[in-house]
Amino acid sequence: xxxxxxxxxxxxxxxxxxxxxxxxxxxxxxxxxxxxxxxxxxxxxxxxxxxxxxxxxxxxxxxxxxxxxxxxxxxxxxxxxxxxxxxxxxxxxxxxxxxxxxxxxxxxxxxxxxxxxxxxxxxxxxxxxxxxxxxxxxxxxxxxxxxxxxxxxxxxxxxxxxxxxxxxxxxxxxxxxxxxxxxxxxxxxxxxxxxxxxxxxxxxxxxxxxxxxxxxxxxxxxxxxxxxxxxxxxxxxxxxxxxxxxxxxxxxxxxxxxxxxxxxxxxxxxxxxxxxxxxxxxxxxxxxxxxxxxxxxxxxxxxxxxxxxxxxxxxxxxxxxxxxxxxxxxxxxxxxxxxxxxxxxxxxxxxxxxxxxxxxxxxxxxxxxxxxxxxxxxxxxxxxxxxxxxxxxxxxxxxxxxxxxxxxxxxxxxxxxxxxxxxxxxxxxxxxxx
Numbered sequence: 001x002x003x004x005x006x007x008x009x010x011x012x013x014x015x016x017x018x019x020x021x022x023x024x025x026x027x028x029x030x031x032x033x034x035x036x037x038x039x040x041x042x043x044x045x046x047x048x049x050x051x052x053x054x055x056x057x058x059x060x061x062x063x064x065x066x067x068x069x070x071x072x073x074x075x076x077x078x079x080x081x082x083x084x085x086x087x088x089x090x091x092x093x094x095x096x097x098x099x100x101x102x103x104x105x106x107x108x109x110x111x112x113x114x115x116x117x118x119x120x121x122x123x124x125x126x127x128x129x130x131x132x133x134x135x136x137x138x139x140x141x142x143x144x145x146x147x148x149x150x151x152x153x154x155x156x157x158x159x160x161x162x163x164x165x166x167x168x169x170x171x172x173x174x175x176x177x178x179x180x181x182x183x184x185x186x187x188x189x190x191x192x193x194x195x196x197x198x199x200x201x202x203x204x205x206x207x208x209x210x211x212x213x214x215x216x217x218x219x220x221x222x223x224x225x226x227x228x229x230x231x232x233x234x235x236x237x238x239x240x241x242x243x244x245x246x247x248x249x250x251x252x253x254x255x256x257x258x259x260x261x262x263x264x265x266x267x268x269x270x271x272x273x274x275x276x277x278x279x280x281x282x283x284x285x286x287x288x289x290x291x292x293x294x295x296x297x298x299x300x301x302x303x304x305x306x307x308x309x310x311x312x313x314x315x316x317x318x319x320x321x322x323x324x325x326x327x328x329x330x331x332x333x334x335x336x337x338x339x340x341x342x343x344x345x346x347x348x349x350x351x352x353x354x355x356x357x358x359x360x361x362x363x364x365x366x367x368x369x370x371x372x373x374x375x376x377x378x379x380x381x382x383x384x385x386x387x388x389x390x391x392x393x394x395x396x397x398x399x400x401x402x403x404x405x406x407x408x409x410x411x412x413x414x415x416x417x418x419x420x421x422x423x424x425x426x427x428x429x430x431x432x433x434x
Contacts, residue, residue, distance in 0.1 A: 006299045009034050010292070024335055025285035028292045035295060042298070047291050054290030054341075055283060058242055059165040063158055064279035065245035066113040069226070069252040071271040072263070073111055074121045078223045078255055082107045083125065085220035090190075092207035095197025097133060098143045101126045102189045105147035107220075109154035109182065110227030111248065113161075115373050119148035119381040123388035133203055137391060139196060142399035145374045145385040146407070147189055152336065152370040154182035155227070156245065159336045159366055162286065164241075166341050167348060169358050171241040177359050177425035181367055181414055188406035222255055282337060289338035293345050302346040309350060319354035320415035323347055323361065324368045331372020335380070339369055359425055360418045367411050374400055 010031055017027030035042045073079055086103035093099045101122060108118050122144050130140035152159045155175035164171035196202065208216075226248050239247065256263035263271075296302055314322060326347060330339045344365060351361045373381040376393060382400060386393050414421050 003299055003301060003304045006035070007296075007301045007304070010295060010301075014292070018333070024338060025281070025288050028285070028338055029288035032288070032291045032295055035299075042295075047294075050291050050294045051287040054287050057165050059161060059171060060283065060286070062156070062161045062171075062242045062245035063282060064275055065242075065249045066156055066158055066161075067117070067278055067282075068249040068271065068275040069111055069245075070108075070114050070117040071274050072249070072252040072256050072268070073108070073223070074117070078252070078260065078262070079104070079108065079121060079125075081216075081220045081223055081260070085216040085224075087205065088208040088213040088216040091205035093190075093194065093197075094204050095135075095193045095202040096204045097126060097130045097135065098139075098193040098197065098202065099190055101130075101143050102147045102150075102186055102193060105150045106154065106182070106186050107224060109151040109157075111156075111223070111252070113151060113156040113158045115148045115151040115370075115381050116384060118151045119145060119384040120388070122148065123385045127385065127389045131389075135202055136200065136399075137389065138396045139200075139399045141382075141385045141389055141391050141396040142403055143193065145379075145382040145396070146400060146403045148381045148385075149370040149373045149407075150182055150186060150189075152373060153178050153185060153367055155179065156241070156248070157366070158282070159340070159369065160362075161241070162337050163340050163344065163362055163366060167344055167358065167362070169362060173359065173425045173428060174362055175241065176428045177363055177421065178366070180421055180424060181363055181410065184410045184413070185367075185370075185407055188410050189403065192403050192406050222259060226251060285335060285337050286341065289341035292338070293342045296342065297345065302349065305346060306350055314354060316354055316356055316418075317416060319350060319356060320360070320364050320418075323351070323364050324411060324415060327365050327368035328371055328375075331369045331378070332375045333378055334372070335378070336369045336372065339372070340365070357418065357422060359422055363414055363421055364411075367414055371404060371407070371411075374404070 013034055014027055014031035017030055018024070022030065032047055036044060036047075083100065083104055086100045086107065087096070090096065090099040090103050104122060104125075105118055108121070123141075126144050127137075127140045130143070131137050151157060155178045157175075157178060160174045160178060161171055163169070164174050197204075229244065229247055229251060253263075253268065257268065309322070326343060327339065330343050334342075347365075348361070351358070372378055376382070376397065379393070382393060382396065385391075386396055
């Protein structure tokens with residue numbers, strides 16, 4: 001069969017499964033089966049082997065370890081310590097609770113690497129409290145959902161682990177590269193919250209005394225030590241990124257069980273169980289996406305899809321905008337993991353032709369995919385925030401889109417000024433280990 005017929009069959013089956021509301025992970029697996037009917041070179045054994053190969057990665061061990069750290073932090077009330085510290089830092093600013101929401105997302109992102117874990121925990125904390133203090137409910141939902149996407153960009157990000165493992169770049173260097181974009185996104189969110197608070201006269205708390213700042217900071221410092229352990233492990237060569245994930249989970253357990261004494265063995269067991277469930281879902285999606293991506297490569301479908309695009313001879317910046325556009329569209333319909341495995345591999349030859357640095361490509365792709373966490377119809381973090389507050393997505397969508405505008409400007413700056421965003425990871429240098 002010609003390439004276009006194979007592509008139509010595979011993508012058509014996948015789209016049909018999505019229309020029938022089949023979960024994405026299963027839809028990708030089912031869409032990979034039709035070639036078995038007409039091509040004797042492709043067997044079920046080969047597809048299973050490809051799925052196994054996608055799991056057989058030392059780097060992917062980081063995923064369950066970071067999820068475990070996030071679950072332990074939530075169950076062990078470690079998040080409460082960081083919440084008190086964020087109040088001391090920004091509680092005096094207009095829209096205090098909304099600003100605290102953003103700051104806590106920054107702190108939480110530096111530990112968990114999971115946007116969905118962030119959205120789930122902070123929806124319970126902030127949305128009821130914000131509504132009680134007079135904040136508009138739709139704004140509260142949007143603020144919580146949008147701030148949670150920081151976990152996709154600020155290291156240690158699970159999306160970065162998947163990107164590094166799929167496209168063979170240094171995850172440690174990518175962690176360092178995500179610091180500046182993450183800070184810029186957080187600042188853009190805080191500016192937006194400030195404007196909202198001024199226009200709607202949202203309340204603020206009294207300015208914390210220096211003594212209160214020191215006290216809450218002292219309680220939060222042990223929890224905030226995790227990002228420094230992870231980044232320090234890369235910069236000073238203490239351990240690889242995967243080992244850093246294991247250290248992070250052990251350190252989180254030590255804080256919750258020993259130091260803060262906020263977690264017993266039963267709740268620790270529940271945290272392990274939840275981690276196992278979510279890790280299985282994420283990795284199963286990675287496996288089926290890898291099989292789907294292997295079939296695309298086997299039939300040279302990416303080459304056919306990009307043949308005309310390469311002829312456009314776009315420059316570096318134009319290529320960056322094209323990549324961002326593709327990921328923004330795909331991210332609205334797909335989870336980040338299959339999007340990276342499938343679309344990331346498809347677009348990679350285009351970046352090579354344009355002379356784009358692989359790290360620059362990674363930052364554009366990851367920041368773009370972060371938008372998909374809050375844009376419908378996928379918008380998983382927005383769905384979580386809406387479900388937690390019994391709010392319809394369409395009601396919170398207006399405020400969500402408004403809050404995404406300054407974030408889009410940050411994405412534009414990542415595309416236009418690669419030297420600025422690549423300075424820090426280039427300074428640190430490539431990471432030899434996974």
